[in-house]
Amino acid sequence: MKNAKNKIAFKEIEISYRKQYGKLFSALLFQYGSNYINQIEDAIQNTFYKSLKSWKPNQVPKNKENWLFIVARNDLINQIRKETKTVATLPEIKIGSKEESQEDLRLKTILLFASTKNISTRIKVIFVLKNIFGLHIKEINESTLINSDAIYKSISRVKKSFQPNEFARFTQPINIDKNAINIVEEILYAVFNIGFDSFNSKNNSIVNDDICLEALALAKLLFQEYKRKSTSNLIALFCFHIARISSKQDDNELVPFIKQKDNWNMELIKLGFHYMKKPNKLNRYYIEAIITSKHMTTEMFDLDYWNQITELYKLLISITESPIVKVNLCYCLHQAKRTDEAVVFLEQIENQLPENHLYYSLVKANILRKEKTIESGEIINNLLNNVNQEIRRKHIVENILPNL
């Protein structure tokens, strides 16, 4: 029965298509400009489809990145030819030929998106998620809870905002102002957080670790380029969080924070401390890095501890309007037995988050548990009706519901 000739060692494709999407998109955008942005998106999609059809376990191109780039570029050239009926000016490249540039232009692309005027950071984040991190609309919808129509509109708005032929100027130096770097940090921070909490109903993973790792990689590139303390602190924060990714889940079960400790990556925690830099003025990433590092190193979660963390969150609130920071503060106040203060903040943010927001609902149900037991139970029941990821549902049913 066994046929040695047919034996093939299993080897995965071993290339992240999400990462490649961003690299291909950036490279083609800088070569052909924003006039062809839709065609570039189609070319990349077609390329992945072609790889699916033609790559086999014993027949994978030696240089997969190069193969993807050449096929995508040829696909784009063919589309442009058909539309503009130009033939001579755009030569195709033979697969297997050596490509002249494998430069990673993702950071440069994000910096240019960040510099685009009259577009909100939220919309820029959506655009970066799609075109640099390779998420589809449905995945952005699942990750951000923003509805698909709004995502389509946001992306279309960004595309319209580009000047004709913008980006096709990679040979010219690009002047990036300080504000654009701030926005890139904000984008990477938002993207990381989206990756850190996956709500994809199709898989049982609660983290999109590839998104987190790429956000870290791009933050490192940003730091190498501009050497800013805020970027360094952002890297520190990412390191602390990534250190516990593998411990957040054990097979098909969520692991509570307190039980994760033995499986944390100590090297990454050390790296986190290495990148923490005291800033000249209050900085969000620095404070969050301090909070996270304290969570990961404290011996005791006692009242003193929660009061300290509460003060740090109050500092954060003074420099950011994020409702999630306020939810965190509510949680800490409740842990510090200052529930009355927590309730005041809860009321302030009620309308700032989507209905049945998972984290807000869990914190609110916990805070109301003793005083308003029925309301607390209703919150959890509503949540269970809306959570579409089995692993989270199971965690709520088995670990949270019995304690209400």
Added chain:
Amino acid sequence: MKKFLLLLHENIEALENLSPKEMEELGNAHFAWATKLGEKGHLISGDGLQDSTTKISGKDCIIKDGPYIESKEMIGGYYLLQAKNLEIVIELSKDCPCHLWGGTTEIRPIADYEEC
């Protein structure tokens, strides 16, 4: 040992709309499945097929080029397998990644009347 052609009728629309991550996962699933078949000695060959198609019909050889957009499904690939009997191939084919995104598989035994 009998030979069987496993035709993959793929849901083109679903495949073309996969996200990069889903595309990567589907590719890996095919790799893993083909490797498993190879290790057990069932795999003779397999390929993905392009969407383009050309039909030649009749004695006058009328040529018609596709793809035909009216059909949602299209033969997107094949595996040539070998096994003692059809039942084994049916069991193996249940795990074919073609089914993950709305595709259908069809098993066609290769005609070998000497064995009848």
